[in-house]
Amino acid sequence: xxxxxxxxxxxxxxxxxxxxxxxxxxxxxxxxxxxxxxxxxxxxxxxxxxxxxxxxxxxxxxxxxxxxxxxxxx
Numbered sequence: 001x002x003x004x005x006x007x008x009x010x011x012x013x014x015x016x017x018x019x020x021x022x023x024x025x026x027x028x029x030x031x032x033x034x035x036x037x038x039x040x041x042x043x044x045x046x047x048x049x050x051x052x053x054x055x056x057x058x059x060x061x062x063x064x065x066x067x068x069x070x071x072x073x074x
Contacts, residue, residue, distance in 0.1 A: 004070055006043035008052075011066045013041040015059050029058035 016026050023041070027034040031054055039045035040055075047055075056063050 001043050002046070005040075005046060007070060008047075008066060009041045009043040012055060012059075015061060015066065016041075019059060021059070026055065026058055030054040 016023070021029075023037050024034045026032075027037045030037070030051075032051060036045065036051075037055075040047050040051070052063055052066070056066065
């Protein structure tokens with residue numbers, strides 16, 4: 001598992017739960033499949049930028065709030 005995808009997935013899950021949304025609700029609001037959202041949250045799928053923007057719009061946040069502060073590569 002890629003550490004960046006793991007961190008991003010955890011941040012998406014945390015934001016979704018903070019909003020009281022289910023994976024199904026987030027999938028519906030973002031126009032994505034529920035299983036795809038689950039794989040993203042588990043860090044199993046390298047999502048596209050467009051998918052990230054759709055998720056952010058559905059969760060009423062900006063991309064930087066989920067991607068900011070990622071560790072630099074070594």
